[in-house]
Amino acid sequence: MSGRFITFEGGEGGGKSTQVKMLADALRSAGIGVVTTREPGGAPAAEDIRELLVSGAVERWSPMAEVLLNYAAREMHVRQTVRPALDRGDWVICDRFSDSTMAYQGYGGGVEPARIQAIHEAVLGEFKPDLTLILDLDTADGLARAGKRLVEAKSAEDRFERMERDFHDRLRHGFLEIAKADPLRCKVIDASGDISSVSDKVRLTVSETLGVSLL
DSSP states (O other), X not given: OOOOEEEEEOSTTSOXXXXXXXXXXXXXXXXXXXEEEESSOSSHHHHHHHHHHHSSOGGGSOHHHHHHHHHHHHHHHIIIIIHHHHHHTOEEEEESOHHHHIIIIIIITOOOHHHHHHHHHHHHTTXXXXXXXXXXXXXXXXXXXXXXXXXXXXXXXXXXXXXXXXHHHHHHHHHHHHHHHOTTTEEEEEOSSOHHHHHHHXXXXXXXXXXXXXX
């Protein structure tokens, strides 16, 4: 079986990391080799760039600088982690990918989408996920969940969480617009329920879209 590339997207607090782990477990139980990864990050140099992006002052980078940093990290990630796994026949599940750049820096930060798309094509050509699962959640609920998680983890990766509420509203709108523009690849999952019910929706969507039995 050839490798497939699945990405999880959405605003803060949607539970992407948890759902990545649960889907990976379900796929492994079905006898499929799985690699889980994340962005920014997923390769040594890309993890170094992640530290620059997700911590520090809110105004540390302009939105266009963030686009360029993300794509520098993404090129290394795809070259060193994603493509080799797919070539082996593994399925790759990634917590965020290029749609996050379009949503965060495009819809959220105001960078012209066509400029982001041009950079994507220059770096990755036509490479894109086979399936993108967008975990959608009310903005206030998502930020509350994210804040609780950061406190519990004592994490300093809170640069985007500290941005104004309007930014996060634009972000949510952006992800829904991305899904509307590419409905064959992008599937919106209501993330307002408990972890188990969201996982059930994820497995059903993956089963129906990619033709693998996970139920």
